[in-house]
Every structure is written in structure tokens, then in C-alpha cells.
Amino acid sequence: MRAPWLVLLLVCGCTSPLSALTSERTITVDAQRFLLRSREDAGRDVDRVASALSTATPPLSVWGGLEQSVTVHVLRDHEELERAVRRPGFDWLRAWARYDDVMLQAPSTWAPAQEPLVELLTHELTHCLMFQRSGGPDDWSKRGIPLWFREGMAVWTAKQGDKYPTLEDASSWIAQHRDLDAFKDGEALSQAWSGPVYGIAHHAFAFLVRRYGQDAVTALMARMKSGQSFHDAFTGAVGLTPRLFQKDFETYLRLKGFRDWARPVGRPPKTLRDVLPER
Ligand SMILES: [Zn+2]
Structure with a gap:
């Protein structure tokens, strides 16, 4: 017999979408390090995010730049993003930033062009920068x-x-x-x-x-x-x-x-x- 907790897990789909992001790539822009995590089949989206980061990062220098490396989780679609950030009903949401990571809805599902993706990444990385420059890994949200x-x-x-x-x-x-x-x-x-x-x-x-x-x-x-x-x-x-x-x-x-x-x-x-x- 299947364990009860496993049945519960399968019924409500409680596993975080982040656990499916098993592919990793590291990039460095202006000495700032990024880890991109995605599904194995997200190659084109990852290429676009990597390219966008090279343009999205320099504007952060106005505030002194990031203090820590940032992980960008590329999620397959909007539904996975809402589940990952636990914010159901935010139809307009495309990304969510914390101290040292960004949850990003795969650009192929909302941004045919690069410009809005670059702007969104600068926006989200500014959040990371502000959290990093206002607190530490354990108290940034307080x-x-x-x-x-x-x-x-x-x-x-x-x-x-x-x-x-x-x-x-x-x-x-x-x-x-x-x-x-x-x-x-x-x-x-x-x-x-x-x-x-x-x-x-x-x-x-x-x-x-x-x-x-x-x-x-x-x-x-x-x-x-x-x-x-x-x-x-x-x-x-x-x-x-x-x-x-x-x-x-x-x-x-x-x-x-x-x-x-x-x-x-x-x-x-x-x-x-x-x-x-x-x-
Ligand atoms: Zn924001």
C-alpha cells in the first residue's frame, strides 16, 4: 500500500516546482555571479535569460551593485511561478525576488522581445540588491x-x-x-x-x-x-x-x-x- 503522505502529495501536487529545475548554468557579469536553474528542456529560455543578464546588471552600479551572487530559477509557465511564490491570483506577476534569488516565469511565455525581459531582470535584481544592502541572509525581510x-x-x-x-x-x-x-x-x-x-x-x-x-x-x-x-x-x-x-x-x-x-x-x-x- 502506498504511504498516506505520498497519496496526499500526489493529490494536492504539493511538491515545489523548484525541485524540477535540475539543469544549472553559471555566468558572471561585471564580477557579479549568477546561477541559472531550469528544467532540462529550457535551453532557449536559459540562453535568453543569460543574454539579458549581461544588459540588466550594469544599471545596478548606481546603488553599488549586488553584494552576493543571485540564483535565477526559470519556471516553465505562470502557474508554476504562482505555485513557487505561493501567490495565487496575481495574473500580472512575471517574477519574484528575494535576498539572493529570483523566480522568473519563462520568457517564452510572456516576452517575445528581449527588452521587457532585460527591464524585468534589472527590476528584480534591484530588489535583491536592496535586500542585500539592507540586511543579512537571515534578517533581510524584517x-x-x-x-x-x-x-x-x-x-x-x-x-x-x-x-x-x-x-x-x-x-x-x-x-x-x-x-x-x-x-x-x-x-x-x-x-x-x-x-x-x-x-x-x-x-x-x-x-x-x-x-x-x-x-x-x-x-x-x-x-x-x-x-x-x-x-x-x-x-x-x-x-x-x-x-x-x-x-x-x-x-x-x-x-x-x-x-x-x-x-x-x-x-x-x-x-x-x-x-x-x-x-
Ligand atoms: Zn518588484
């Missing part, structure tokens, strides 16, 4: 880093901003959904509202970099690496609490501060009288 910062940094680094709502769209979305908080509840809202939530994250991170500089982001990660929570590290590195930063950014969106970029500081906005021809 800093309380909110979705807006994680995704904003990844979208910004991968230059994917044009894939998400514009500042005007983000401003309208916030005005129409005053009962929702994309900063505090980003995680929960991202399943149904991934576009607006990622768009707001991107614009908030870009606002942070423009106003406080890339060094503030590097300092924030270093403070977390020394054990501080995101809240305390942000407050120390940026000079105000994350909540005040959010208020500031939301005011900028509400007042559409982004429209008035050409007006020198101190000069009042033009009135109708200024722009109408004289009678």
Missing part, C-alpha cells in the same frame, strides 16, 4: 520596507516608469480614491490595483531622489544594514518621517506641482492678464 519604496526603487532603476500611470494619472487616482492609501496598504491594494500602486510608488521614489538625492537612498540602506527599521532609517537618512514624506508627496500631486516646472522660484504664476494680448 526591516518593514514598504511596497512603495521597494517597487519605486526597482521601477526607477529599471527605467520602467513609462509602463505605469503618469503623474497626472496618479494625481487623479489619488483624488478619486481618497479612502485608499497606496502607501500604507500597498501590499493589499497591489493585487487589484497594480498599475496605480506601482505608478504612485515610482513617482514617490523619483520625488525622493530628486529632492534628497541618491545618497539619501544609499544612506537609508546602510542604516537598515546596521539594524535600524525602515521607519527609523528613513527618518535618519532623509530628515523627516516616511509619513511626512508621504504627505509632502501627496500635496505635490494634489497641487500638481509637476506642471509648474518652468516657473523660477519666487516668481508668481502668470495670470490671465499676462497672457492675453493687450487691447
Whole structure:
């Protein structure tokens, strides 16, 4: 008779899809090491991922690059990805990053061209980099880093901003959904509202970099690496609490501060009288 646990395993398909990835290839890009794991018959997908990594890795240097090697698991299709990351119902998900590995849906099932694959890999590797530079292998997930910062940094680094709502769209979305908080509840809202939530994250991170500089982001990660929570590290590195930063950014969106970029500081906005021809 078959052992009961084996029957259970066969019925619910509980084995992780990662156990089927028995083929391995190692590559090095700019002294950063990657291990690609895949099924034995995934040759073309693995070739594409290896090629994409050579373009996807250099942009990470803006934050000092990866500190550890990263394993990329190439999963056969979307269903295997959802099972591997235990996130059912995230139809738009194509990859998932942790401290030193990335789960990736085989590009042949969603990306006929290389460009979106390169962007996605830069995005996911930015997550790995942020986790590595904010913690160690055992405590990287315990800093309380909110979705807006994680995704904003990844979208910004991968230059994917044009894939998400514009500042005007983000401003309208916030005005129409005053009962929702994309900063505090980003995680929960991202399943149904991934576009607006990622768009707001991107614009908030870009606002942070423009106003406080890339060094503030590097300092924030270093403070977390020394054990501080995101809240305390942000407050120390940026000079105000994350909540005040959010208020500031939301005011900028509400007042559409982004429209008035050409007006020198101190000069009042033009009135109708200024722009109408004289009678
Ligand atoms: Zn992401």
C-alpha cells in the first residue's frame, strides 16, 4: 500500500516546482555571479535569460551593485511561478525576488522581445540588491520596507516608469480614491490595483531622489544594514518621517506641482492678464 503522505502529495501536487529545475548554468557579469536553474528542456529560455543578464546588471552600479551572487530559477509557465511564490491570483506577476534569488516565469511565455525581459531582470535584481544592502541572509525581510519604496526603487532603476500611470494619472487616482492609501496598504491594494500602486510608488521614489538625492537612498540602506527599521532609517537618512514624506508627496500631486516646472522660484504664476494680448 502506498504511504498516506505520498497519496496526499500526489493529490494536492504539493511538491515545489523548484525541485524540477535540475539543469544549472553559471555566468558572471561585471564580477557579479549568477546561477541559472531550469528544467532540462529550457535551453532557449536559459540562453535568453543569460543574454539579458549581461544588459540588466550594469544599471545596478548606481546603488553599488549586488553584494552576493543571485540564483535565477526559470519556471516553465505562470502557474508554476504562482505555485513557487505561493501567490495565487496575481495574473500580472512575471517574477519574484528575494535576498539572493529570483523566480522568473519563462520568457517564452510572456516576452517575445528581449527588452521587457532585460527591464524585468534589472527590476528584480534591484530588489535583491536592496535586500542585500539592507540586511543579512537571515534578517533581510524584517526591516518593514514598504511596497512603495521597494517597487519605486526597482521601477526607477529599471527605467520602467513609462509602463505605469503618469503623474497626472496618479494625481487623479489619488483624488478619486481618497479612502485608499497606496502607501500604507500597498501590499493589499497591489493585487487589484497594480498599475496605480506601482505608478504612485515610482513617482514617490523619483520625488525622493530628486529632492534628497541618491545618497539619501544609499544612506537609508546602510542604516537598515546596521539594524535600524525602515521607519527609523528613513527618518535618519532623509530628515523627516516616511509619513511626512508621504504627505509632502501627496500635496505635490494634489497641487500638481509637476506642471509648474518652468516657473523660477519666487516668481508668481502668470495670470490671465499676462497672457492675453493687450487691447
Ligand atoms: Zn518588484
